[in-house]
Each structure stands twice: as structure tokens, then as C-alpha cells.
Amino acid sequence: QQQVKQSPQSLIVQKGGISIINCAYENTAFDYFPWYQQFPGKGPALLIAIRPDVSEKKEGRFTISFNKSAKQFSLHIMDSQPGDSATYFCAASMNYGQNFVFGPGTRLSVLP
Amino acid sequence: GAVVSQHPSWVICKSGTSVKIECRSLDFQATTMFWYRQFPKQSLMLMATSNEGSKATYEQGVEKDKFLINHASLTLSTLTVTSAHPEDSSFYICSARDRAGTSRDEQFFGPGTRLTVL
Numbered sequence: 001q002q003q004v005k006q007s008p009q010s011l012i013v014q015k016g017g018i019s020i021i022n023c024a025y026e027n028t029a030f031d032y033f034p035w036y037q038q039f040p041g042k043g044p045a046l047l048i049a050i051r052p053d054v055s056e057k058k059e060g061r062f063t064i065s066f067n068k069s070a071k072q073f074s075l076h077i078m079d080s081q082p083g084d085s086a087t088y089f090c091a092a093s094m095n096y097g098q099n100f101v102f103g104p105g106t107r108l109s110v111l112p
Numbered sequence: 113g114a115v116v117s118q119h120p121s122w123v124i125c126k127s128g129t130s131v132k133i134e135c136r137s138l139d140f141q142a143t144t145m146f147w148y149r150q151f152p153k154q155s156l157m158l159m160a161t162s163n164e165g166s167k168a169t170y171e172q173g174v175e176k177d178k179f180l181i182n183h184a185s186l187t188l189s190t191l192t193v194t195s196a197h198p199e200d201s202s203f204y205i206c207s208a209r210d211r212a213g214t215s216r217d218e219q220f221f222g223p224g225t226r227l228t229v230l
Binding site for chain 1: 116118144146153154155156157158203205207209216217218219220221222223224226
């Protein structure tokens, strides 16, 4: 129940395209859903996060869509750029950051 | 704001030696710090949760005598890998929660420490 599933494992997108990464969870006690971007040899950096009381959140080119009934959430990267090429992790936590769980990650490659 | 640093950024040591990794919150006080381990092309695995002034809570399967964690102040936590062996080679990442921040859920991650045990 603590698991967060993530797909696809890898994704190749043309420059200017939309990158979509999906995550699913089981534990309905999760109340915070962040997305992290990680470049090789670096720590993860927070991109955007959402709570279950909101169905969508947008920050620049990044949008989270959240479906509480389906227990799914997704990251959309609009106008994808080669600089977006990185590994993306979804995560979930509860009770002010307790039980923090990462998804397995998606390696995104944006072709120039 | 909300910067977390780690030192060293990489370390190479001989098998059997101990290695200490420091994690500091530079511009905020962190009541709770977390230590993760990441193998190549894999996700982050939580090793332990460290609260200032108390003993760390280790995840199942993590040897507490092997990975010693000390959280002596609100801005510093250390991870000591004792009697390191080649299988301990990994990328170790810490994170911290800002107790006074607007989002008490958010974790701020350090840049990671690459440990190689020969």
C-alpha cells in the first residue's frame, strides 16, 4: 500500500512536444504529491506539487493533473526542450511529509 | 532559500574503513532530515529518518550499526558508513524539512554524495 507506481519507464519526445508521465498510488492517506527532476549525479529538485483537494496545478510549462477517485496523478511538460532531458520521479507522502515514497522514475529524452 | 548541502560530494575509500557524510541546511532549521540511497538508474530508497536530538528511525532492512546517523543540531545531520565494503558503494542523498516553512510537507534535497568503496 506504500507503493507508488510510475509509467513509462522511459520516454522519448521531440522538441516542442508534450511529455506525459503517469503515477498511481493505493494508500488514500497520502495527501501530498510532488514531482522531482533529477539530472545525473545530482540530487532531486522539486518541480511542482499538488494536494488532493485540487484537480490540476500549473506552473509554467509543468502541469499536474490529479484524479482522486482513480488514485492517479500525472505530470505534463508542455513545449518540451532538450534541457528537460532528465529522470523524473513522482512521490507521495502523508502527515506533513511522513512516509515519503518515490516512484521508480521515468527517464525523459527530448530530441532536438 | 531552502538550500541543503552535502559534504563531501564524492569519496573513495578502502574496504573496512569508515566514511562520514555531512548534510547541512544552510538557510533554515530542519527538525527532520532524511537519508536516501540511490543505485544507478534506480529510484531513491529511504534509509532513515533523523529528528534533531533523538535517535534515528531506520527503514526495514537497513542496518543501524552499519549506517550511523547523528542529528546533533537543527542544521546538521551526519551519516557514517562503518566498515565500508564494495557493496556499500552508492549515491547517498539527504533531504531536510523546513519546520518554519509554508509547506511542512516539502523536502529539500542535497546534491548527493557518491561513495566508492574499493
